[in-house]
Amino acid sequence: MSTRTHRLTITEITDSDHCAVLRVSGELDQSCEEYFLGTLAAIVDAGRRHLVLDVTALVFCDSRGLNCLLAIRWLLKRLDGKLLLAGAGRRLSELLVQTGSTEMLPVRRTVGLALFDLPEAERPVWPPSPEDDEKEGEGGTSS
Structure with missing residues (x-):
């Protein structure tokens, strides 16, 4: 699954019952705030209480984007979950x-380390698995 606005793309790489790994690429700022929060809130509403965001391809994040990350972290913390970058x-x-x-939004070098x-x-x-890559239509991210 991949959704996008004109400046931000969110792609689900893999998931489990309680966790989703998402690739966030492009720019996270005021123009994408509603889209970002809505997309991630829907994933949390579907039962995921842990999110790992692969932000390798996130080229810009300003204070509004940071506020979005903190808002999602707050939501997950209320569900005894985590947001990891x-x-x-x-x-x-x-x-x-x-x-x-940095303490509220832990960053790991790779998705594998974050998990x-x-x-x-x-x-x-x-x-x-390679089948997941074929369904997604893109290559996966390695750890």
Whole structure:
């Protein structure tokens, strides 16, 4: 599943009953705020209480985008879940450090490492099987 606005694309890479791994690419700012929050809220409403966001291809995130990430983290925390970021670039990492958000929004180098922060029984299979890649129409992200 992949959804997009003109500047942001969210692609589900894999999932399990309690967790979804999503690739977020493009720009996360005020123009995409409603789309981002609506898309992730729908995934949480479907029963996922842990989200791992592969942000390797996120090229821009401003304070409004950061607020979106914090809002999703707040929602998941209320469900005893977690929001984890994987592959944050220099600019996003600097934004998290400058705003004191690194403890609230943990960043891991890869999706595989981020998944280790979750209970084993709640993790999806990683890396996804080749059948998942064919269904998605894109190659998966390796850890």
